[in-house]
Amino acid sequence: MIALFFFTLVVFASGLHAEPQDSGSRIKVYANRGDNITLPCRLEGQSSLFGNRIKWAKVENDSSETNVLISMGPHKKTYGSFQDRVYLLEVEDNDGTLVITDLDLNDYGTYRCEIINGMNENIVEVDLELQGENSLSFTGVVFPYSPRLGRYNLNFQDAESACLEQDAVVASFEQLYEEWRNGMDWCNAGWLNDGTVQYPITKPREPCGGVRTSAGLRNYGQRDKSNSRYDVFCFTASLKGRFYYLIQPEKLNFDEAVDMCKRDGAEIAKVGHIYAAWKLQGYDRCDAGWLADGSVRYPISRPRKNCSPTEAAVRFVGFPDKKQKLYGVYCFRPQL
Numbered sequence: 001m002i003a004l005f006f007f008t009l010v011v012f013a014s015g016l017h018a019e020p021q022d023s024g025s026r027i028k029v030y031a032n033r034g035d036n037i038t039l040p041c042r043l044e045g046q047s048s049l050f051g052n053r054i055k056w057a058k059v060e061n062d063s064s065e066t067n068v069l070i071s072m073g074p075h076k077k078t079y080g081s082f083q084d085r086v087y088l089l090e091v092e093d094n095d096g097t098l099v100i101t102d103l104d105l106n107d108y109g110t111y112r113c114e115i116i117n118g119m120n121e122n123i124v125e126v127d128l129e130l131q132g133e134n135s136l137s138f139t140g141v142v143f144p145y146s147p148r149l150g151r152y153n154l155n156f157q158d159a160e161s162a163c164l165e166q167d168a169v170v171a172s173f174e175q176l177y178e179e180w181r182n183g184m185d186w187c188n189a190g191w192l193n194d195g196t197v198q199y200p201i202t203k204p205r206e207p208c209g210g211v212r213t214s215a216g217l218r219n220y221g222q223r224d225k226s227n228s229r230y231d232v233f234c235f236t237a238s239l240k241g242r243f244y245y246l247i248q249p250e251k252l253n254f255d256e257a258v259d260m261c262k263r264d265g266a267e268i269a270k271v272g273h274i275y276a277a278w279k280l281q282g283y284d285r286c287d288a289g290w291l292a293d294g295s296v297r298y299p300i301s302r303p304r305k306n307c308s309p310t311e312a313a314v315r316f317v318g319f320p321d322k323k324q325k326l327y328g329v330y331c332f333r334p335q336l
Helices: 156-165 173-181 254-263 271-281
Strands: 017-020 026-031 037-039 053-059 065-072 075-078 086-088 098-100 109-117 120-130 141-145 196-201 216-222 231-236 241-245 296-300 313-318 328-334
Touching: 026 037, 037 120, 065 086, 075 086, 141 173, 141 271, 156 231, 173 196, 173 216, 173 231, 231 271, 241 271, 254 328, 271 296, 271 313, 271 328
Parallel strands: 026 120
Antiparallel strands: 017 026, 037 098, 053 065, 053 109, 065 075, 086 098, 109 120, 141 231, 196 216, 241 328, 296 313
8 A cells, every 4th residue: 555644844954944735745845055955755654574665866847857866775876966965864764854965056856755665655755945935034036037049038948957057046936926025027927947937017017917907926827848938037045155346447358258257266257146146245336247148237236327227126238249348247256
């Protein structure tokens, strides 16, 4: 007989927050980058002579699985990027709780645990999300993103890759909702991590659902992850290093910008870096600078004439010709 059970999470890592779901063996865990986190899984009832077989896998977007850890009694094997970073907590015989150390952005997603002992089996799915509004505090920023190709060019897999390339992850509904409550207004529809497409409107108007509609999140619902194409809302929750504008006597083209950051012991900054510095540190600079994706932007925390006069924002100049020597550069030096 297959038995499915609910769980209570014991918090083992500072800053970790878990949220049991209303039905089914599914749990959400929220954690920051760099944390050591626990993903709970255990089997209720008496242990048998067979011993436990435990399999942890990461569920990919196409529903395939990537093995993380397999355990059969004393024999354990870890896989891929999880080698030397994962182990079982094993506080009791039927405990299959997984520990992941030094969490990075590629670790976020859905994990499946299968724990079997004789005729007893338990299957658990755990959603691991970047710490945000549903955690102990909302310390992050949601930002809309579209690539150089322009609006509505990303399927869901492309959207995930685009956010990762900008030092972020695809935002959740809760994170976008909280940003909307803080005044975010954006008329382009973007992917969220549950596979829905939505956008936040605080000032209803004709091109964005109509003037007679209420303010809120416009929801297109679930979309085909392979064939539907939209923008994406990304979420970044921390800045693990120093973000800064590199003072130079002359303007730079893109290749020169990349090189100058390297010469300064840094790397050219990503879009996630500039949003995190702007939102979390109040970074303010009225100089347009190159970023790693080839875009040019600048962060304004104190609105003023000629520098975003009406609102605090990360201003977007565009994706100019990379050969143009018209801009400075924003650099990022990772924390060692």
